[in-house]
Amino acid sequence: MNIIKHFINKSKSSSTSNSIQSDTVFQADPLSCNIQENINSINKKTGSSSDIVIRELTGGADNSVRIAVLYTEGLVDKEYIVDYVLENIAEGLKGNSLNQQNCFDALKGVDLPVASIKVIEKIDNLFTDLLSGETIILIDGFNQCLSITSKKWVDRGVQEPSSQTVVRGPKDGFTETLRTNTALIRRRIRDPNLWIETKQIGRRTKTDVAVAYIKGIANDKIIQELYTRLDKIDIDGILESGYIEELIQDEGFTIFPTVYNTERPDVVAAGLLEGRIAIIVDGTPFVLMIPVLFVQFFQASEDYYNRADISTLIRILRFICFMLALLVPATYVAITTFHPEMIPTTLLTSLASQREGVPFPAAVEALLMEVTFEVLREAGIRMPRAIGSAISIVGALVLGQAAVEAGIVSPIMVIIVSFTAICSFVSPSFNMAMSIRMLRFAFLLLAATFGLFGMALGLITMVLHLCSLRSFGIPYLYPMGPFNLEDQEDSVIRVNRRNMVTRPNLINKDDVVREGASLQKETQDKGDEQ
Known part of the structure; x- marks a missing residue:
């Protein structure tokens, strides 16, 4: 592709091609025809940053032709710039008959193997491309410049996702590029x-x-x-x-x-x-x-790679764990504090013997243990990976055992908090697990204040709040609220793949058929023939 030829064609016509695109974003400051003024403006704007490389080339009769090549080191393919851009432009600048008026005709033979070239007329757009990894070519005497695709930077490559692991399924994950x-x-x-x-x-x-x-x-x-x-x-x-x-x-x-x-x-x-x-x-x-949708946070990609019955069982287990992680500590506090008559006599005697000598009420005991566990979990995340897991496990074991032996908390409270934490880890989505962690404290306070009545009030409030939520206009609790029987095929349960014929009705309005359409049509045709 001849860069000078494209440059001339761009000056003569406002039409664009696949190789060259016009910069249609109008900014306040246009480029100057003087190349030195443009360079000075760039240096002033960037504070003469060391990673902004400016290579000036001269040629022609009496070195009257000046060209500047600019790029950001670390964001470009430096070998490509040296081997192709600089070398080919320097070759085109040779010749004593070359001057500022005929430089474009002399450089028509310069070809660059690039994906795209864009003409820029505004200095603000020049900075956008320059700091994005493109190579900028300034030519003295013209108030336009060329932006050449040359992006290349180091990334960590495609690796297995760290936050959403699966036993069966693809192991590649998104990167930062x-x-x-x-x-x-x-x-x-x-x-x-x-x-x-x-x-x-x-x-x-x-x-x-x-x-x-x-x-x-x-x-x-x-x-x-x-x-x-x-x-x-x-x-x-x-x-x-x-x-x-x-x-x-x-x-x-x-x-x-x-x-x-x-x-x-x-x-x-x-x-x-x-x-x-x-x-x-x-x-x-x-x-x-x-x-x-709300149910989407309890669905994992692995559900679609296993059989429908296994996936359904695991999904039901996730919803059960969601309720357990939310309500178990609050239920224990409410029953032991306000409704001890609901506990069988044998279990009540065992709990009373365990709590003998504990100086705190059940609510304070539960709150203390929950806060301690959250501190340990956060410390394990923020610590260096090599020792983070060890600190969290050892800290939990040592602190829990020491707290029981010191009579600060009862053994049953350690079991309840540990079981609750394990249930919160079952959620495939970290965002929903964070919501459970925050709601657990709210239900704990309601149970300590009003007992089971407070928990019921909290559940009603939570359900009403969920019913009021929208995600870009789509009801958050769909397909349970509003209820849609057809979309229950992939909500709490997952039916057999052959029966998952349509896409979610409320999300998709046009092409609703996705799987089994041809099989369903063949079966219907055979039935009509018979």
């Missing part, structure tokens, strides 16, 4: 209707944010609503997808997550096939998906 993540999705969905549109968010970071959906399956109203919310974001920087999650969620005053995040490409691919929309943020391996 946007294009690697989109490639992992494209590898699974080879459909031209999979549209991926990228925009930049953040006044200073200018973070690339990609929106992926399958045209014809995803709801157009939800897509439009997502773009509206993304366009309203006015912030100086986006450093992780959590920024986007907080800024686009429907309800800010809730402890329940209304945007799903995952670092598994197979989960995102499955969500796209159901009509959901993925939001991929450069710099983080966690991809967001909307809209999200």
Whole structure:
């Protein structure tokens, strides 16, 4: 591709091609025709940063032709710049007959093996490309410059996800590189209707944010609503997808997550096939998906790789563990404090003997143990990985045993808190596990104040709050509230794969048939023939 030829064609015509694109974003400061003024402006704007490399080349009669090549070290393929860009431009600058007027004609033979070249007219857009890993070429006497694709930086590569592990299923996970993540999705969905549109968010970071959906399956109203919310974001920087999650969620005053995040490409691919929309943020391996339902946080990708009966059993177990992690400590406090008549005599005698000598009420004892366990869990996460797990396990064993022997807590309370913590780990989603941890303290206080009546009041309030939540207009408790019999095939239970014919009705409105359609049609045709 001849870069000078494209440059001349761009000056003569406003039309664009696949190789060269016009910079249509109008900024306040245009480029100067004087190359030195442009260089000085760049140095002043960047504070002459050491990683901004500026290579000036001269040639022609009396060295009248000046060209500057700019790139950010560490973000570009340096070998490509040296072997192709600088070498080919230097070769084109040779010749005594070359001057500022005929330099373009003399350099028509310079070819660069690049994916795309873009013409830039504004200095602010020059900085955006320069700091994104593109190579900028300035030519003296022209108030335009070229931006050449040359991005290349070190990433950690595709590895197994650390937060969502499976026994059976793919072992690859998203990385911090946007294009690697989109490639992992494209590898699974080879459909031209999979549209991926990228925009930049953040006044200073200018973070690339990609929106992926399958045209014809995803709801157009939800897509439009997502773009509206993304366009309203006015912030100086986006450093992780959590920024986007907080800024686009429907309800800010809730402890329940209304945007799903995952670092598994197979989960995102499955969500796209159901009509959901993925939001991929450069710099983080966690991809967001909307809209999200409450039952989705109790579903794991492994559920679809095992038999339906096994997956259904595990899902029911997760919901049971959710209720146990939420209510077991509160139930113990409520019964022992307000309703001891509900406990069998033998068990009541055993509990009374265990609590003999404990100086605190059951509520204070439970709160003390819960806070201690949360401190140990947080310390185990923040400690270096080599000793973090050892500290948390040893700390729990030593502190628990010492507390029982000292008569501060009873053995039954240690069992209850440990069992509750184990149940909270069953949830496949870390966000939902965090919600359980916070709600447990609220139910504990209600039980200590009002007993079982307080727990019932808390459950009613929680259910009403869940019913009021929306995720991009979709009811959070769907398909239980509002109830939809057809979509129960993949909620708490999972039916056989042959019977999962349609996509979720409330999420998808157009292409609802996904699996078993051809088999169902063949069976129906055979029945009609008979």
